[in-house]
Amino acid sequence: MLNTSQILLSKSALKHNLEFIRKTIGPETILSSVVKGNAYGHGIEQYVPLAKACGMDHFSVFSANEAYRVHQSLSDSTPIMIMGMIDDDQMEWVIQNGVSFFVFEKDRLESAAKIARKLNRPAKIHIEIESGMNRTGFSTRVLTDILKYIQKEAKHLIVEGLCTHFAGAESIANYHRIKKQESIYRRAHKRMLDFGIAPQLKHTACSAATIRYPKTIMDMARIGILQYGFFPNQETLIHYMTKQKVLEYPLRRVISWKSKVMNVKTVKRGEFIGYGTSFLANSDMKVAVIPVGYGHGFSRLLSNQGIVLIHGQRVSVAGTVNMNMMSVDVTNLDGVQKGDEAVIIGKQGELEISVASFSDFSDQVNYELLTRLPGDIPRFIVD
Numbered sequence: 001m002l003n004t005s006q007i008l009l010s011k012s013a014l015k016h017n018l019e020f021i022r023k024t025i026g027p028e029t030i031l032s033s034v035v036k037g038n039a040y041g042h043g044i045e046q047y048v049p050l051a052k053a054c055g056m057d058h059f060s061v062f063s064a065n066e067a068y069r070v071h072q073s074l075s076d077s078t079p080i081m082i083m084g085m086i087d088d089d090q091m092e093w094v095i096q097n098g099v100s101f102f103v104f105e106k107d108r109l110e111s112a113a114k115i116a117r118k119l120n121r122p123a124k125i126h127i128e129i130e131s132g133m134n135r136t137g138f139s140t141r142v143l144t145d146i147l148k149y150i151q152k153e154a155k156h157l158i159v160e161g162l163c164t165h166f167a168g169a170e171s172i173a174n175y176h177r178i179k180k181q182e183s184i185y186r187r188a189h190k191r192m193l194d195f196g197i198a199p200q201l202k203h204t205a206c207s208a209a210t211i212r213y214p215k216t217i218m219d220m221a222r223i224g225i226l227q228y229g230f231f232p233n234q235e236t237l238i239h240y241m242t243k244q245k246v247l248e249y250p251l252r253r254v255i256s257w258k259s260k261v262m263n264v265k266t267v268k269r270g271e272f273i274g275y276g277t278s279f280l281a282n283s284d285m286k287v288a289v290i291p292v293g294y295g296h297g298f299s300r301l302l303s304n305q306g307i308v309l310i311h312g313q314r315v316s317v318a319g320t321v322n323m324n325m326m327s328v329d330v331t332n333l334d335g336v337q338k339g340d341e342a343v344i345i346g347k348q349g350e351l352e353i354s355v356a357s358f359s360d361f362s363d364q365v366n367y368e369l370l371t372r373l374p375g376d377i378p379r380f381i382v383d
Contacts, residue, residue, distance in 0.1 A: 004291035004324070005259035005344070007379040009042055013252035015054050017227050020250055024210060025221045030201065032081065034224035035070060036062035041297075041370035042228060042255055043379040048073040050381055051227070060222050064090035067099050081126065081161075083222075084136070091115050100124035100160050104136040109149060109157075116156035126161035127199065129188045131181035133167040140188055147195040161220070162189055162199035169216075170208035170232040172239075178213060208232040211240050229253040230355065230366045253354065256346030257373070260339055261310065262325065263289040273327055274319025279304055287318055287327045290342045295323040297372040298344065308342050311335075312349025 021031060033056045034040075039047035048059060048070050061067050062084040070080050082101040086094060086108070092115050094101060103109050103125045112123040127146070130137030138146050150157055164185045168174035185204060192199065203220035205213070210221050211231070229251040231237040241247070266286055273279045273287060290308060294300045298321060306317040308328050315328040330336045345353055355366050 003376070003378050004262075005257060005296060005377055007043070007373065007377050008256040008258065008346070008382045009046060009050060009379060010252070010254050010256070010382055011050060011054065012383045013229055013254045014050060014227065016252045017229055017254070018051075018054055018056070021210075021221075021223055021226055024214075025205075025217050025223075029217055030058055030203075030220040031056070032058040032060045032203075032220055032222045033227055034060045034206075034222050036060070036066060036083070036224070037367070037371035038373075038375055040224060040228050040367065041373035043375065044069045045073050046379040046381065052078065058220070064094055064099075067094065071097060071099070092119065095119055095121055095123045098124065100126060102126045102128045102136070102163065104128040104130075104138060106142075106146065106149075109146065113149075113153040113156045122156050122158045124158045124160045126163050126201075126203075127159060127192070129162065129164040129185055131164040131166075131184040131188075132177055133165050133181070135165070137164060140184060140191070143188060143191055144195075147192060147197060150197060151195060159192075159197055159199050161201040161203055162192060163203045164188075166204065166206065166209050166213075166216070168208075169206065169212055170236045172235065178209075182213075182216065206232075208236055211236050225366060226251065228255065228370070232366075253346070255355070255370070257344040257377075258346065259290050259292045259342045259344060261288045261336060261342055262291045263338060264330070264336055265289075272319075274322065276320060279319040284331075285318070285329060286331045286333075286336070288315070288330045288336055288340075288342070289325055289327050290344075291325050292342075292344060293322045293324045293326055296374055296377065297369065298326065299369070299372075307353055308344055309346075309348040309351055309353055310340060310342050312351060314351060314353075 033051050035044055038044055058079045059070050060081045060083055064086045067080050067082050080099045091111055095115050096119055116123040128137040130139045166178050166181055169178055201220050202218040205216040205221045207223050207226040209216045225232055267273055267281045269281055269283050271281050292298050300321045302317055303320040307314050311333050315330050318327045318329045345355055355369055
C-alpha cells in the first residue's frame with residue numbers, strides 16, 4: 001500500500017558530501033559515519049548500504065539496537081562502534097560480533113571482561129574520558145584504577161580507542177570550555193601511555209569540531225550532520241565560509257520529503273479553516289489538503305506559517321497542522337488538483353525548502369526535525 005508521503009535519498013549528494021569531508025579531515029583519518037537517530041531520520045536500513053556503496057567503511061551508533069540494525073544492513077564485517085547504551089543482556093552479542101563500544105563506567109568494563117572471557121573473544125573498547133561535558137566518561141580521578149584493571153584483563157580487552165565528546169564545539173561561546181576539554185584529554189592520553197597502554201585510535205572530533213577545531217581530528221572523526229548535507233548551525237557555516245573565503249554553500253542535501261495533494265476545495269470569505277479560529281479567510285480562497293501532519297514529523301508549531309512547494313511555488317500553511325494532514329493556500333495557483341506533487345523538504349522547479357528553513361518558524365533545529373521523521377515513511381534511493 002502507498003504511504004501518504006515518501007523520503008528520497010540522493011546518492012550523488014552523499015558522494016559530494018563525503019568528498020568534502022575527506023578533503024577536510026585528510027586521507028589518513030578514519031571517517032566514521034554517525035547513523036544514530038535512525039541515520040538522522042534518513043533511515044538506517046536505506047542509508048547504511050547507500051553510504052557503504054559510496055565508500056564508507058566505519059559506522060557509529062548510539063545503542064546496541066542501532067548497531068544490530070546496521071549489522072543487518074551490511075553484507076560484510078564493516079566496523080561498527082556503539083557510543084552509548086548497551087543493556088547487560090546485549091553485551092554478549094556485541095562482543096561476539098566484533099562491535100566496538102565506548103566504556104565510561106566500571107561495571108561496563110567488568111561486564112565486558114567477564115563476557116569476553118566466557119566467549120574467548122576479546123572485547124573492543126574505547127575508553128571515554130569525562131573532559132567537561134558531564135554526561136558520560138571516566139574522570140581523570142578514577143583513570144588510574146581503570147587502567148590498572150585494563151592491565152589485569154589485557155587478554156580480554158583490546159583498547160581500540162581513547163575518546164571524548166566536546167560540549168558545544170559549534171559555538172564560539174564555548175571556546176574556553178573546549179580548550180579545557182582538549183587539555184584534559186591530552187593528560188588522559190599521557191596517563192595511558194605511562195601505564196603502557198596505547199590506544200589504537202585517538203578520536204574527539206564531531207562535525208562541529210572538525211570544522212572549527214581541526215587539531216581535534218586526530219586518527220578518526222565521528223561525522224554526523226555534515227554527511228547529510230547540513231552544518232551543525234549557522235555559526236559553524238559562517239566560520240567555514242569566512243575562513244575558506246567561499247560564497248557558495250559547500251554541501252548538498254541528501255534528503256527530500258514529498259507528498260501529494262489529497263483534496264482541493266474553495267473556502268468562502270469569513271469562514272475559518274481547520275480546527276478552532278486561528279485562520280480566518282479574509283477573501284474567497286482555494287486550499288489544498290496535504291496528507292502530512294505532526295504525526296509524520298511536520299510540527300504543529302508550523303501552523304499558519306509553514307511552507308510547501310506546489311507547481312514550483314511556495315504556498316503557506318493555512319490553519320492548524322493536524323495529526324495527519326494540513327491545508328495550504330493555493331488561491332494564486334492555477335490548475336492545482338488532486339495528485340499534484342507537494343514538496344515538504346527539497347527542490348521543485350527553481351525553488352527549495354531546506355530543513356534549516358523550518359527553524360525560522362519553530363524552535364526545531366536540523367537534528368530535531370530530521371530525527372522525528374517516522375521510520376514508516378518509505379525511503380528510496382535516487383541518482
